[in-house]
Amino acid sequence: MALLVALAGLLVGSFLNVCIYRIPRGESVVWPSSRCPACSTPIRAWDNVPVLSYLVLGGRCRACGHPISVRYPLVELLSALLAVGMLYRFGPGPAFVIYYAWSCVLVVITFIDIDHRIIPDRFSLGGMAAGIALVPFMPISYTDALAGLALGGGLLIAVIYAYYLLTKREGMGGGDVKLLAMIGVYTGWKGVLFTIFAASLAGTAFGIPWALSRREGGSAMKAAVPFGPFLALGALVYVFFGDRIIEWYFGFLA
Numbered sequence: 001m002a003l004l005v006a007l008a009g010l011l012v013g014s015f016l017n018v019c020i021y022r023i024p025r026g027e028s029v030v031w032p033s034s035r036c037p038a039c040s041t042p043i044r045a046w047d048n049v050p051v052l053s054y055l056v057l058g059g060r061c062r063a064c065g066h067p068i069s070v071r072y073p074l075v076e077l078l079s080a081l082l083a084v085g086m087l088y089r090f091g092p093g094p095a096f097v098i099y100y101a102w103s104c105v106l107v108v109i110t111f112i113d114i115d116h117r118i119i120p121d122r123f124s125l126g127g128m129a130a131g132i133a134l135v136p137f138m139p140i141s142y143t144d145a146l147a148g149l150a151l152g153g154g155l156l157i158a159v160i161y162a163y164y165l166l167t168k169r170e171g172m173g174g175g176d177v178k179l180l181a182m183i184g185v186y187t188g189w190k191g192v193l194f195t196i197f198a199a200s201l202a203g204t205a206f207g208i209p210w211a212l213s214r215r216e217g218g219s220a221m222k223a224a225v226p227f228g229p230f231l232a233l234g235a236l237v238y239v240f241f242g243d244r245i246i247e248w249y250f251g252f253l254a
């Protein structure tokens with residue numbers, strides 16, 4: 001079963017790549033079929049097999065030889081890993097499907113935010129609405145899902161406001177607020193606290209070198225780091241390991 005789920009995850013990952021590339025460009029995700037971004041030659045079915053085609057083609061377009069980003073096979077592998085991970089986490093059933101779909105949305109948000117510095121509302125607000133509708137099928141109460149929603153939105157608005165008061169600069173945007181509120185529906189209020197804590201740690205650890213490497217005109221911190229990917233990462237770590245990490249942390253304090 002895990003093997004089947006992994007294979008399905010690879011195929012879903014291939015579709016996630018299409019979403020990541022096309023949605024911010026306002027293109028349809030179903031038509032036309034996949035094309036090389038460099039020469040626009042349609043990619044034939046046997047050159048579009050997840051991961052394998054990338055390896056067979058040596059990471060280059062068959063028609064024009066333009067290099068294909070290693071991100072394509074990596075997103076496919078990540079999708080397969082998340083599918084199997086969610087299967088083990090929730091067991092076969094609706095919660096597995098819901099949380100896997102949610103993790104796919106987080107993956108798409110992550111790479112769109114990295115590429116374009118936006119988090120489309122259709123994913124954050126859409127994920128919020130879907131999550132609230134699906135609570136009866138998830139291992140979470142309505143009280144906790146709504147508390148997560150409110151805390152996720154409210155907490156980040158407070159952080160953004162405080163950051164602005166201190167630095168007179170916008171560190172995060174409204175997209176991050178909607179994303180954390182959406183995450184809260186699936187993780188509850190504890191997950192929101194964990195996510196913002198983990199995202200801040202990861203953002204500090206990876207974000208400062210990232211900002212420094214991208215600096216333009218000498219002002220390093222002006223190249224603000226997209227925060228969405230860190231929120232997504234924190235939320236996924238919470239769903240898989242949150243309980244154990246929290247237990248370990250409070251045991252450690254005691």
Ligand SMILES: [Zn+2]
Pocket residue numbers: 036037038039040041061062063064065066
């Ligand atoms: Zn090409």
